[in-house]
Amino acid sequence: MLVDADRLHIAIQKSGRLSDVSRQLLKDAGLRLQNGRNALTARVENFPADIMFVRDDDIPTFVADGVCEFGIVGGNVLEEFRLSSSEPAIEVVAPLGQARCSLKLAAPEATVWEGSSTLEGQRIATSYPAIVTRWLAEQGVRASVVKMNGAVELAPRLRIAPFICDLVSTGATLEANGLRPVADVFDSEAVLVRTTRDLSEPKRVQGEALLSRVEGVLQTKDAKYILLNAPSEALPAITRILPGAEAPTIIPLHGRPGHFAVHAVCQESVFWETLEQLKGAGASAVLVLPIEKMML
């Protein structure tokens, strides 16, 4: 029998860019949370796990310490933690393909940029000093890094530093502050992380079950089930067109010699162009169906 000590702890961001992404992933993995939005913890009704709602910066520490066995965090925050920690007992178990953004170096529009040597002897304001320091070392440039916890885009205007390194997605925040990106430092997306510390056997088993569900969710995101009919001579071309389909099932059509039904799970997006190509290759009666759950 499972006791409370065997329940997994999963750390997610309380509020911010990752909170909806994290809640949605847990929901898609079939986990039903008990408490309301303002609670700091929630019990999962139908899976032996409790959710901790925390600041995103604390997630790597909690997971590496083993206080939480799993967490969802931005790759940028994880990398900064890894570079700053002496014992980062944490691993990425699934990139989630969400909250994509990049850490970019930026400067006021008028700044003349002649490559990374422009930074020699300059100051750079950032919330990610360890990532920026590593990048400067890779570039062979000496510059000083000033840590700011937020509103980094204000640094040039406040004369804190002539350069900044901050997260950019659409670029709208940079533009609104009269800044332009000059170099890419680190690409990030949300990731599911796990502690690398030893777990009790029940927690290890539950962790594997959680991971397998998450992998299923990620695989079904773009996956579709395709059914179509085709004459035998069209089958080689059709199987080449089907996006990300391994070993489609090919069944003879009753009463139509030389004609077959093709069933395939496509792991990649199926676009209208794909259907047009399939028709062009000889397919007819093409159906594309969503896949609700998948466990390979």
Ligand SMILES: Nc1ncnc2c1ncn2[C@@H]1O[C@H](COP(=O)(O)OP(=O)(O)OP(=O)(O)O)[C@@H](O)[C@H]1O
């Ligand atoms: N503009 C963006 N587009 C996409 N993803 C982003 C963007 N800005 C941030 N992110 C990602 O979302 C994560 C969380 O961002 P958010 O701004 O909510 O953090 P925060 O203000 O530090 O939150 P907290 O209050 O939890 O400390 C970032 O670490 C990054 O991985």
Ligand SMILES: O=P(O)(O)OC[C@H]1O[C@H](OP(=O)(O)OP(=O)(O)O)[C@H](O)[C@@H]1O
């Ligand atoms: O390139 P953009 O699409 O404009 O996005 C970039 C902005 O998004 C993030 O801040 P967020 O909006 O999450 O607010 P925060 O500063 O309160 O964290 C980041 O710190 C940038 O300021």
Ligand SMILES: [Mg+2]
């Ligand atoms: Mg934060």
